[in-house]
Amino acid sequence: MPKILEFPERHYIGVRATITMTTFGIVGDRIGELIGRLAARGVAPAGAxxxxxESIDMPGDRLVVQAGVPVAEPMEGEDDVFAATLPxxxxxxxxxxxxxxxLFEVIDAMLKWAxxxxLTWDMTSEDGVEHWGCRLELYxxxxxxxxxxxxWDTDLQFRLA
Structure with missing residues (x-):
C-alpha cells in the first residue's frame, strides 16, 4: 500500500543519459563507477x-534518466559526473x-491509487512526454x-506537486 512521506533535500552524485528501454545499461551500468569514485575520495554512500x-516518452521509447548515489554532504562533480540535490x-x-x-505493475497500481x-504529481506532460520533478527508483x-x-528490494518515491 502506498504511503506519503516527507523528505528533506538529499545530495547525490550522478550521471545522465538519454536511453531506450533496451539500452538502460548505458546509465545503469555506471552505478558501480559512481560508488567507486566515492570510495576513491573516502566517501561512503549515504543511501541506496x-x-x-527526468522525462518519459513511452510511445517514442525515449527516456532521460539519471543514475545517482546519495552522499551526506554536497560534493563537486568531475567529467560527466555531476553533483545535485533531490528536492x-x-x-x-x-x-x-x-x-x-x-515494477511496471507496481507503478501502475501506485499511479491509479494516487x-x-x-493527488497531483510534480509532473507536466507535453506532446505525450512526461517531465518529472522527481521520480525515483531506489535499489x-x-x-x-x-x-x-x-x-531484490526496490523503493519507488514519486514527488507530489
Whole structure:
C-alpha cells in the first residue's frame, strides 16, 4: 500500500543519459563507477543508489534518466559526473520485493491509487512526454551480495506537486 512521506533535500552524485528501454545499461551500468569514485575520495554512500526519471516518452521509447548515489554532504562533480540535490517535499512511496520487471505493475497500481486519492504529481506532460520533478527508483539490494534479481528490494518515491 502506498504511503506519503516527507523528505528533506538529499545530495547525490550522478550521471545522465538519454536511453531506450533496451539500452538502460548505458546509465545503469555506471552505478558501480559512481560508488567507486566515492570510495576513491573516502566517501561512503549515504543511501541506496537510484534511477531518477527526468522525462518519459513511452510511445517514442525515449527516456532521460539519471543514475545517482546519495552522499551526506554536497560534493563537486568531475567529467560527466555531476553533483545535485533531490528536492525536498512530499513523496508517494511504495516498496517492491522481486525482479525489477515487476515494477511496471507496481507503478501502475501506485499511479491509479494516487488518482483515486486526488493527488497531483510534480509532473507536466507535453506532446505525450512526461517531465518529472522527481521520480525515483531506489535499489536497496547490492547485486554483488544478492545476484538473484527475484530477491531484490526496490523503493519507488514519486514527488507530489
Amino acid at each position: 543508489p537510484f534511477f531518477r526519471y 525536498a517535499g512530499r513523496y508517494v512511496t511504495v516498496s517492491h520485493h522481486g525482479h525489477p520487471d515487476g 488518482e483515486k486519492e486526488g 536497496n539490494t547490492n547485486p554483488q551480495v544478492e545476484p538473484d534479481m527475484n530477491n
